[in-house]
Amino acid sequence: MGHTKWLTDEEMRTWMVFIPTATLISRELDQQLKEDMGLSHLQYEILIHLNAAEHGAMRMTELAERLINSKSGLTYQIGQMEKSGLVKRRPCEWSKSGILAEITDEGRATLERAAPGHVEKVREILIDVLTPEERAVITAGLGRVRDRLIERNQGETCW
Amino acid sequence: MGHTKWLTDEEMRTWMVFIPTATLISRELDQQLKEDMGLSHLQYEILIHLNAAEHGAMRMTELAERLINSKSGLTYQIGQMEKSGLVKRRPCEWSKSGILAEITDEGRATLERAAPGHVEKVREILIDVLTPEERAVITAGLGRVRDRLIERNQGETCW
């Protein structure tokens, strides 16, 4: 505990580049989705996850975990999206206390319309700016970082 | 514009790893700072920037830009931190309408107490999980991504 192992210049550069980049990317995507389709990035992600799930439905808690979101935050957003007709709630058959969030046809249609612009933006600001080699390294390295963080958070119930 | 250039599997993997990792890291740091020192990550960053600035002071708008934050959001947070005594406001001498946010002694002391734990966490969750080679690639690649985003946002006044 006595001595802090400070970051070297090289380490500091990595760190100083990571957060701002992530913030900028997030901001950019949010803005694009909002302008084009009136969706927040979170809402878009919700649609993506539900669309990919079997039967287009997923349980609230599981969805929250996948999205790395708080349960209450998800409740709120699903509420909003239900109002917009992108999603609907349905009781879960096999677990009486569970609730399924299910994507509607309108939700799928919205997603289809939103996807091209979103993907294009992702390419433009991130993917196409990196070389395949860089992408490979980033995928491997950050993948490891992510897995550790997920693993470590296993024990905790939720937020 | 007919055809969307979708992401390949390899590209998709990069993308699917990036946002969750950033989210998890951000969450983790927020939590650690909050628990240890009652600071949000934004507040910590504000202290870092002010501490590094000449005279420990910076103009609101410039600070907001550096932090990639909205002006109104910064006004709010500086207000909070002023209440806590970490920061104070001071009129800007050379530009009558400007205001300087200045770190206080208490702010510096808080930062000093907060830094070791923060750095340790950054190491633990990101830096030490990556090899030096990975860090080099990430710094270069994401640095380019960041610079492009900043450049592109030059024209816009603010948020």
Added chain:
DNA sequence: CCGAGCCCGTTCAAATTTGAACGGCATGGA
């Protein structure tokens, strides 16, 4: 001198996020 336009930081209302607490339901051991 005057007014248009700009930058500054703030204000405001609305939207969102957060975390703690709650009620419903299920499970397992006493």
Added chain:
DNA sequence: TCCATGCCGTTCAAATTTGAACGGGCTCGG
């Protein structure tokens, strides 16, 4: 059977964030 415990999704109040609008001061062209 009965209660402790745990998970589920929701609710609630408080904190924060967002974006538009505002008032003040400055500068430049008329």
